[in-house]
Amino acid sequence: MKKVFIAIVLILPLHLLAIEQKEIYTQATAAYKAKDFKTSYTLFSKLYITNLSDANLNFMFGISAYEIGNYNMALAAFERVEMLEPANLRNKLEKARTFYMLKMYENAELTFKEVLKNPLIPQNVRKNVELYLSRVIKEQKKSFTYVSLNLNTLYDSNVNSAPIDDTYNIGITEYATAKEKSDGAVETFASIVNIYDIGEANGFALKNSASIYLKRHFEEDEYDINYFSYMPSLLYKYTKYTLEMVGGVDAMTLGDRSYLQTLSLMPRFEYEHTKTLRSMTHFRYQVKDFKQNDQKDLNANHYELSYGLQNILSPRSYVQVNITGVLERKKRGSRVDVDYDEYKFDVAYANQLTSIYGAELYAQIRKREYNDYSTLFNSRRDDLAKSISVGLSVKMLENLLLRLNARYDRVDSDQDVFSYEKQTLLVGVIKTF
Template identity: 85%
Template sequence: MKKRFIALALAVPLHLLALEPKEIYTQAADAYKAKDFQTSYTLFSKLYMTHLRDVDLNFKFGISAYEIGNYEMALAAFERVEMLQPSNLRNKLEKARTFFMLKMYEDAELTFKEVLSNPLLPQNVRKNIELYLSRVIKEQKKSFTYVTLNLNTLYDSNVNSAPIDDTYNIGITEYATAEEKSDGALETSISVVNIYDIGKANGFALKNRASIYLKRHFEEDEYDINYFSYMPSLLYKYTKYTFEMALGADVMTLGDKSYLQTLSLMPRFEYEHTKTLRSMVHFKYQVKDFQQSAQKDLDANHYELSYSLQSILSPRSYIQANITGVQEKKKHGTRVDVNYDEYKFDVVYANQFTPLYGAELYAQIRERKYDDYSTLFSSTRDDLSKSIGVGMSVKVFENLLLRLNARYDKVDSNQNVFSYEKQTLSAGVVKTF
């Protein structure tokens, strides 16, 4: 016993032995914040045995152990946190990373998949998990594929986006507007993602994503949608930087007719300022090709530039703000409803309150200004739209979630025939394979 005490005394600086636990924790937290993980590990190791139920202390102790290569101790700390706080997504991610470093590849894959099944997960975090998974599957000498299936029933109070006003004027003549059509619909969407690592850690990965979206109205079948999308991309990650170059091809039918085909190019960049703050930028160029002769003059080139700032508020919640500028330019024709500039700002907040329940809030404001003067309405069209939504997820079984959503949209236009509002309610299930 005396030898053990001497060894411990030699391992810990003498000036730390006289410190009170509160002082030790303060110094450990300061060292952790400064990324001096060797010091924070040494200090936290003096405290954790008497603070086994302290989530914050054990999580920071686990991170410190991970960063200095003591993966067994890190895993034990993350497992303690999981017992105390099962809904802590950040802890699950760190636990999965630790499994990988311990070459426990099957456990790492299962844990990453568990996090991926959460619909509240931000898209950029999802991409980072996919990159980690690509390394896991490379070690297992296989490619990784996961499938997400959504089945929803939906109610739309204004399927045809009918105007708010009963009449509109052209010159001195008054015309009646279309009546609102409310209807229910069944929605089905399937997304298949395959990812394969083609480099070393913090290197390249190939990602292929194919998705199908089907919408079938109960009565208004002229608004039925079939949508098919394929997006291959090349991902590259280096320390705090992530870059993605994506190509896209989309095909859409409306009712029983072919409606739209598009091709797109989208580079995306992400920078991790801190563990809880990230910036994301993407540019998108898209060519729109309408398939019916009546819509050919809608053919356009679409340009989009977006900046997003994401803050991880806690291991279970985040908030993200997005600012996007859009421009569309017609390829031919004289239609006045094609060329426009658009600016939109939206915010999303998500919180996984418990292992079973999560919620999401969404709000957006968007202004669209058209370039061309309308002689019909004696003005240039200007639309202002506002949207707000709330969603809730309930875990039913492993990898099976119940989703409830409600959304309200309103568009105010200086040409009142384009002003409308609608409410949308949906309920469905999400299954990840």
């Protein structure tokens, strides 16, 4: 009898422990199926030590650990499953994804390629694996170069920004304003961007951007533009943060004359609040140097502070708003059309409607107040500008888009000679490399 009692005393705790573990397993499995991975991870972590040979439990434990960001624990779980079930394809895939999250890119590449060797995997799974593999290969690269070429033809209803009214007054005297000149033009834009990682992908990088813009009018060639820009920068990225210090050198000709050169410095900051929401802000200081002697009094220091918020609404669409404040201050002279304070608000919406067609909407309102009093007009100039545009893109070939755009601009000024409006229609193609 005594021996039986001792046996019961020894066996009962083990029996109760088995019942308790079964209840925990049931709760953990229910939480896993409900995608409550934080709870399932907590519960499975109480079980896996005594169930190292249970492939199903360890797989669910690994998924739970992965989903809450505990990638080291997830990798250990998937490796235990692989020892128990070497042919488990789903486990290999999850293990490869975990390698990727741990930045073990060589291991991730080898494991993804091993998964792709299986001819029985579904086509949608194969595409996802190929996408991951391309990301892995990209992460291991140090240098990335992007090239874009644009060729547009456009119609501008008011090339010379002629005033809306036919006349304007100075005192009691009435003067005729310039007549609108409408014309067509051909635009060419080319840009090249190179990013070179210094060390790991989340770290420092050197970025160099160069662009050329050419505009040739059919008749009004005095408004032809040549514009050149070079912007080197040092960039630092850490998880959700991106910091960048950007320098800038610009040169512009108008007609056949050298017109403007600028130097700028722009620190910018970007923060990802979530996977779909991010903030962007920058401050830019720019020195403007006009090249013609009769325009030297336009030389100015330009100060700009901007904040933007972008929300990715879906994998195909986003909306972005920007608020910008600008100050310009003359470097010499007494011209009254140089010093101003400006505030502008713009919003952009883009939607890739289908795999072929995309649409864009853009609107801006801008308030500019000049600081100096004009004795000619007996007032300080105050402008309110409004712009709106609608665009459509059509995918013609891989990396080749047809672009259509219609834009309306209007400026209303308390000095009527500076009020104008124009319509612009554009058709062009964009090729990326």
